[in-house]
Amino acid sequence: MFEALPAGVALLTPDLIYVEANPRYLRLAGRRREQVVGRYIFEAFPDNPRRKDALGTHRLAASLRRAAGGQRDTMAVQRYDTQRSDEPGVWDERYWSVLNVPVLGPDGRVRWVLNRVEEVTELLRAKNECPAERANFMEAELYNHARELQDVNERLRSAYAREREVALVLQSAMLPAPSPSPHAGPHAAAVRYRPAQGALNVCGDWYDLVDLPEGRTAVAVGDVVGHGLEAAAVMGQLRSALTATLRIADGPAQALEALGLHARSIPGAEAATAVAVIVDPARHDLHYSSAGHLPPALLAPDGGVTLLDRATDPPLGAHPEHLPRPQAALEYHTGATLILYTDGLIERRDEDIDTSVARLAHSLTGHRTLDPEPLADALLADLLPSDGATDDTALVVLPL
Template identity: 65%
Template sequence: MAEAEIDYAAVFQALPGMVALLTPELVYADVNEEFLRMAGRTREQLVGRYLFDVFPDNPGDPTANGSRNLQASLQRVIATGERDTMALQRYDVESAERPGEWEERYWSPVNAPVLGPDGRVAVLVHRVEEVTELIKARGARGSSRPQVLEAELYTRARELQALNERLREAHAREREVALALQDAMLPAPGPVGHHRAAVRYQPAMGTLNVCGDWYDLVDLPGDRIGVAVGDVVGHGLHAACVMGLLRSALSAVSRVAEGPAQALEVLGLYARSVEGAENTTVVETCIDWDTHIITYSCAGHPPPALLRTDGTVEFLDQATDPPLGARPDHVARPQATTPFTEGDTLVLYSDGLIERRREDIDTGLARLADALTRHLGTDPEPLADALLLDLLPAVGATDDTALVIVRL
């Protein structure tokens, strides 16, 4: 027996709850019949219009924050690709019959993403439960116990909203401190001989998703430099402190180690004594202009990219090993070499540049290789800006990104 075709448009319209489909620009793409009924609006008043043009905050209430909270939730969904369930919201609505009059309304919203083929959010599903009647029970229900419970529910909801506001403020302060610490620990690099290099640190959008990544460039004896990029597991102020310890340690040991592998071995032993340093990823390279050889070793980190002058891209992935502290016993780390020619470009980066949720890492590496090829011949400084513009999400990255580019 053949399966019956499902009319999904009819199913959407018949859904019992309020559901709207929004574009990433927060414009109504479609709404179901229940949404129209409960919102007191026609389809023409909604579809094709910006959400907050249709439903702004009550201008007569200086404490109104419904639109701000809803916009923050929707932006989180766009940035993370994850569903967001909001706390109970008071969000007054202007009366359709009596313009200028605002009706006290309470809502329980859930926002969910629909991803497109590229892994980015293509549509937002905005589902809302109207709970005004529950909160504002009057008249026929009298002063019974249910009304008391509803009043308690409203009070607890307002307390939860206030707590959320305080937490956001505390997280924002932590972010400011962490970024200041990060800026002090990751200054612009000094001259690396006569060679051109560019560095970037791009913090994450969220208040806590910041300060785990670092970069380092050091002069070595002869016409050589060491270049490293690392990523501490975790975020926030503690991750920034761990990052500072590891960066300083690697910067020191790379000056006396026999090569990148030995430098990472020593750093791995040190990481065992630093709380929060376990499973840090790092890649260390040594560029030797006398021999035109790059020596490298990688501890669980994405491979450096070598852009050749002919436009081909080689990923340096022949010396990969687990992150720092991942093994219970000490084991020598691998090391590999590759030749380069004058005019090649070496690119080291952290995973924030290439990784996306629900996407294979090879897709991100291919995206990086394509961007490098398109910008062949670009100097390091403009190339760094171009890569961040091309590869990071337009709405803000959810992970921080470190980037180092050296013209060889």
């Protein structure tokens, strides 16, 4: 759709770096794609230095800044001379109809600026002898351009929504079913996954529970940087790999070491986080290791909360060379509960992470008498914003 648009359309970052331009835009500009994409707009198209009264850069920059701030902006027909790419120093006098539109990302912030241009040089010259006709023509052209860009924006949002739906199906297929519980018996866990509300893409949050020999249980959660289908696909690869390594590794640290090496070969897995815990009910202890993830919490029967934060290392693939990851052990009493989660449950942009973790501990203490299923629901009710979270949330509540 973008390539086939009859109007010249380009996408820029909020910093005004070209991300993409369609064929019509490149033909109008007289440039090849490699001369535009990746460049600052006013490096690719500077003002004519021979015109002391040139204001094209100043006016276009002001309009683009308004669009980058979230405001749709239609410019009056603007003179902006262009330098011939095949004849440096030769400038053509040209007039443009320009519309700049913000395109919002999953978090509601401006992700791109859509720069729609149409050259009206010849039409203005032909209409120049009749000012009234020229004004009517310009007004009609601007109205048509505005309607065209509104349609493009709606189509882009529709494409995001379709991607979200597909990613949710893919993500659900790759995660253990939350109901019924994936484990039966004394270690039946309550698991929850909540996609972000009001966003057009899901993220790469995941969880897993693995039965190990001698009655032990491995539990893990992780978070992939990014959104949509790509993040969901990376999540599936990392989760499957960690499931396999937890079955054969000598502890969670060794499993995360192997996963970190594997992550280097997966595009999009850079800086993913994960934490793994192995519970041994016969010894009443657990061993854990974290790759840049938020610390799990151990809720004691009396309501005390201990954070599993003594074996934290950088995210997966972050080490320039292979290094062993730390591992720590902790004893627990019968009746304790282990809670693992992703950042969507507690992190808020306007507060320190220590405050967020303290809020989690307070909620756990207040609901210490609940069984896993109602406890999971209570945590979501207490900690997720009433108007919906802006990030995905994965939660595992495991009774010990």
